[in-house]
Amino acid sequence: MGKARSVATSALWVAAAIATIGALVNLRMNYDSKLAPFLVSGRIGEAVVARAFVVTVGTVELAAATSAQDDPEEITLKSLSSAGVWVVVHLRLDARLAPISLLTANLQTSDGYAYAAAGPRVQGAGNLAYSRKLLNLKTTQPGLANDGLLLFEVPRARLAGLHLQVSQASGGAKLDSLADIDLGIDAAKAVDLLEHIAPLLTVRGDEP
Amino acid sequence: MNVMKSLHRWLRAQRGWLVGGVLVGSTVLLWTTWDAWRDYARWRPLRPADVAAGEGGMLGGAEWRLGSVEILDPKDLALGRRVPDDAVVLVAHYAMTPATGADQKLLASCDGRLSDAKGRHWEEYPIELSRLHLGEPRGCVAELSADAGIRSAPPGAPWHFAHAYLVPSDVALGAMPELILPKLQPRYLRFQRR
Numbered sequence: 001m002g003k004a005r006s007v008a009t010s011a012l013w014v015a016a017a018i019a020t021i022g023a024l025v026n027l028r029m030n031y032d033s034k035l036a037p038f039l040v041s042g043r044i045g046e047a048v049v050a051r052a053f054v055v056t057v058g059t060v061e062l063a064a065a066t067s068a069q070d071d072p073e074e075i076t077l078k079s080l081s082s083a084g085v086w087v088v089v090h091l092r093l094d095a096r097l098a099p100i101s102l103l104t105a106n107l108q109t110s111d112g113y114a115y116a117a118a119g120p121r122v123q124g125a126g127n128l129a130y131s132r133k134l135l136n137l138k139t140t141q142p143g144l145a146n147d148g149l150l151l152f153e154v155p156r157a158r159l160a161g162l163h164l165q166v167s168q169a170s171g172g173a174k175l176d177s178l179a180d181i182d183l184g185i186d187a188a189k190a191v192d193l194l195e196h197i198a199p200l201l202t203v204r205g206d207e208p
Numbered sequence: 209m210n211v212m213k214s215l216h217r218w219l220r221a222q223r224g225w226l227v228g229g230v231l232v233g234s235t236v237l238l239w240t241t242w243d244a245w246r247d248y249a250r251w252r253p254l255r256p257a258d259v260a261a262g263e264g265g266m267l268g269g270a271e272w273r274l275g276s277v278e279i280l281d282p283k284d285l286a287l288g289r290r291v292p293d294d295a296v297v298l299v300a301h302y303a304m305t306p307a308t309g310a311d312q313k314l315l316a317s318c319d320g321r322l323s324d325a326k327g328r329h330w331e332e333y334p335i336e337l338s339r340l341h342l343g344e345p346r347g348c349v350a351e352l353s354a355d356a357g358i359r360s361a362p363p364g365a366p367w368h369f370a371h372a373y374l375v376p377s378d379v380a381l382g383a384m385p386e387l388i389l390p391k392l393q394p395r396y397l398r399f400q401r402r
Contacts, residue, residue, distance in 0.1 A: 099331045132289075132335065139335065142328040143376035144292045 037167065037178035044184045050177035052168045053100055053140070057181050058090040058147075062159075062193050063201035066151060068129035070205035079200055084155040088201055089164055089183070093135050094145040103170035104178070105136040107152045110161030118151040129205030149203070159190035253321070254394035256386070265397040268318075268389045269310035273366075274399040275301040279380045288339045291374060297337065298322065298373045300385035300399075303366040304348060314391055318348035320371035321386040323398070324379050329386075332371040344370040348387075 042048035047056045063086040067079040087107060093100075105117035117136045131137045135148040154162070164181045167173030185193065219226070249255075259265035264273040280297040300322075306315060320332035333346065345351035348369055350360035361367035375383060388396040 097328050099329075099334070139331065141330050141334060141374065143379060144295055144374065 035174040037169075037173035037176055039180050040177050041180045041182075043182050046181075048179045048181060050167070050179045052096055052098065052177070053102075053179075054094045054096065055166055055179050055181070056092045057164060057183065058092065060090070060183050060185070060193070061088045061201070062086065062197040063088055063199070064197055065200045066203065067200060068203040068205070070129040070132070082153045084153050085159075085194070085197065086201065087152040087154050087159070087162070089150045089152070090147070091135065091150065091164075092145055092147050093140045095140045095142045097142060099139045099141045100168040101139050102136045102150070102166045102168060104165065104167040104173050105150050106165045107154055107183075108163040108165050108180075109154075109158045111158070113158060114165075115152050115154050118153065129203045132205040133203050151203075156194060159185055159193065160187045161185065249394040251390075252394060253386070253388045253396040255396070256398035257395055259397055259399045261400045261402045264305075265399070267387065267395070267397050268314050268392055270304050270306040270315050272387055272397055273303045273305075274385055274401070275303060275368075277301070277385065277401055282374075285340060287336065289336050291336050292376075294377050295374050296377045296380050297340070298375055298380050298383065299342060299370050300373075301344070301368065301370045302348075302387070303368050305364070305366045306349075308363070312349055314389060316347065316349040317390055319388045319390065320373075321388060322373045322375060322379075322383045323386055324383045328379075330373045330375050330379075330383075332373060334374050336374050337372050340372055342370050342372060344368060346370065 038051070040048055040050050044057045044060070047054050065079040065081045066086050066088075089107075093102065102117075106114045107117075108114050117134070119134070119136050133148045134150065135146060136150060138146065138148060140146045150164075150166075162183045162185050164183055165173075165178055166181075167176055167178045169176035172178075257265055257267070259272075259274070261274075264271040266272075278299040278301075280299065282291045282295060282297055285297060300320070304315070306312070321329050322332075323329040333340075345359070345367075346369060349367060350358050351369075352358050371385065373383075384398050384401065386396055386398045
């Protein structure tokens with residue numbers, strides 16, 4: 001009887017040890033959460049302070065097509081249309097420590113899709129206006145805030161609940177701060193924005 | 209009170225183990241992260257070598273000397289661009305004299321930077337200054353132009369070049385020009401101004 005009891009006790013201890021080890025292994029952070037960005041949340045109109053920059057989203061508008069003109073004397077570029085709609089986010093960016101560009105700039109939909117800001121494609125359209133105004137292409141230096149914009153192509157059906165996520169770090173802002181800004185678009189606002197869609201938005205390099 | 213007393217006694221008795229534990233712990237920590245620290249420092253300018261005003265500093269087998277520093281009003285420069293209202297253009301003039309056999313490619317990789325007392329820094333020739341013409345080369349070793357080809361200083365003679373920065377006006381007076389050779393980081397030159 002005594003022997004059986006001691007075997008049972010040992011088995012219980014072994015089971016407890018295995019359960020503890022299992023729990024510890026499960027509790028251990030996975031690679032993604034170890035490197036996850038530090039989220040700094042804000043809303044439209046608020047100055048959102050991240051580690052390396054301060055960003056304030058001003059207005060959001062929609063356009064069916066975009067174009068660019070660097071100087072009033074120069075020709076306007078052929079416009080770029082979209083299968084969805086161009087979401088134009090006007091924002092102000094100030095660098096806190098060093099020159100930065102918004103290497104990560106995404107619109108996050110409420111159902112988990114991410115749309116990256118237009119960069120190389122519009123830059124390939126070959127106009128300096130884009131590199132002067134698009135804050136994911138332009139460098140912003142400390143103390144010299146830049147008023148500019150970000151362009152996104154988004155399906156018309158995914159406008160409600162959009163969040164802007166920006167960071168100076170590339171590749172999803174691992175271990176750096178990621179500003180997450182609610183653009184304040186509910187279903188009614190989305191309908192209203194679509195009703196007032198601009199046929200063409202021209203990015204002007206000479207505008208302040 | 210008794211608890212404090214016995215804790216004290218225990219700490220005294222275990223003093224050797226505790227100190228040893230801290231030593232071993234910090235050695236292990238340093239040992240295991242040493243490579244990561246070295247890699248981190250290799251790509252960042254972390255160790256400034258201060259160069260007194262009017263003197264030259266050695267970096268990469270060349271002597272670098274800061275000449276005059278000018279502060280210019282963007283309105284006088286025909287930049288063809290709107291720049292922020294309170295911004296000024298700061299121009300740092302340099303002379304670089306390479307020693308015989310200095311690695312020209314290394315010297316040509318030089319980057320300019322301007323830093324302030326708060327640890328902020330600014331890049332040379334931002335896009336707002338793309339139309340700025342100083343009449344002085346931008347390159348640290350040579351200049352490539354369409355009409356004259358590659359131009360550089362004769363052996364032993366100093367090469368004069370300039371770096372221009374766009375900075376907030378309140379920063380311009382106290383900011384320090386810096387020169388970095390990326391391969392020789394973490395060391396870099398930081399020039400005191402007159």
